[in-house]
Amino acid sequence: MTVSTADLKITWEKLPDDFILDEEPVENIDQPLLAAALREILEIAGLIVEGILIAPNMGICATLDNKLVIKAPDWFYARNVQPLSSHEIRRSYTPNLEGEIPAIVMEFLSATPWDEYSIKPTYPPGKWFFYEQVLRVPIYAIFEPAAGLLEMYQLNASGRYQVQQPDSNGRYWIAGVGLFLGVWLGTKAERTGYWLRWWDESGEMLLWGAEMVERERQRADRLAAQLRAAGMEPEA
Numbered sequence: 001m002t003v004s005t006a007d008l009k010i011t012w013e014k015l016p017d018d019f020i021l022d023e024e025p026v027e028n029i030d031q032p033l034l035a036a037a038l039r040e041i042l043e044i045a046g047l048i049v050e051g052i053l054i055a056p057n058m059g060i061c062a063t064l065d066n067k068l069v070i071k072a073p074d075w076f077y078a079r080n081v082q083p084l085s086s087h088e089i090r091r092s093y094t095p096n097l098e099g100e101i102p103a104i105v106m107e108f109l110s111a112t113p114w115d116e117y118s119i120k121p122t123y124p125p126g127k128w129f130f131y132e133q134v135l136r137v138p139i140y141a142i143f144e145p146a147a148g149l150l151e152m153y154q155l156n157a158s159g160r161y162q163v164q165q166p167d168s169n170g171r172y173w174i175a176g177v178g179l180f181l182g183v184w185l186g187t188k189a190e191r192t193g194y195w196l197r198w199w200d201e202s203g204e205m206l207l208w209g210a211e212m213v214e215r216e217r218q219r220a221d222r223l224a225a226q227l228r229a230a231g232m233e234p235e236a
Contacts, residue, residue, distance in 0.1 A: 060102070138154060
């Protein structure tokens with residue numbers, strides 16, 4: 001089905017302070033864990049600097065034909081976002097008013113994935129239509145945690161999402177973030193399963209905090225063993 005925004009009036013207006021946001025619970029415990037793990041890696045690597053907004057389940061706003069539309073992706077990353085004053089709390093994000101269009105939005109599939117693929121153009125529009133035709137987000141990622149399947153769609157010259165193929169390592173280059181994104185199978189805290197993780201340009205996987213602590217512990221153990229082998233007792 002081909003849809004067009006030629007007749008849509010799209011404006012960017014800040015969410016009114018008295019607007020009541022829907023308090024919808026997350027659909028399963030995996031979603032907040034996956035979102036937090038993605039952010040943690042970037043934070044530890046020092047890649048969250050002033051002007052970057054990373055948010056899970058925060059409403060992204062646009063006004064279509066004078067009707068407010070709010071969609072809350074499971075995770076998004078935006079640059080050049082205006083800072084809030086000391087007394088403000090960010091409740092939502094309006095691109096082109098508060099900062100750039102997100103470089104990437106992600107959805108983590110649940111048992112009912114239909115909305116993530118919805119191109120419904122009538123109000124309220126489906127998520128796919130909103131990200132592609134209204135926001136025009138460069139990259140839309142859809143992740144199915146149970147199966148470890150990652151689908152990556154990139155906006156092409158025609159303004160449509162086109163499926164992307166991973167590189168030889170099974171990863172995707174995310175230009176707006178400056179890192180590769182891919183799937184990793186393993187355990188973090190209480191969850192064992194498939195995760196989304198970041199790799200740098202050289203192909204090195206960026207680590208979570210617990211992994212960095214474990215790496216340093218192993219390094220210290222090796223050093224201590226080398227000292228004992230040389231007849232020296234390591235300092236306590």
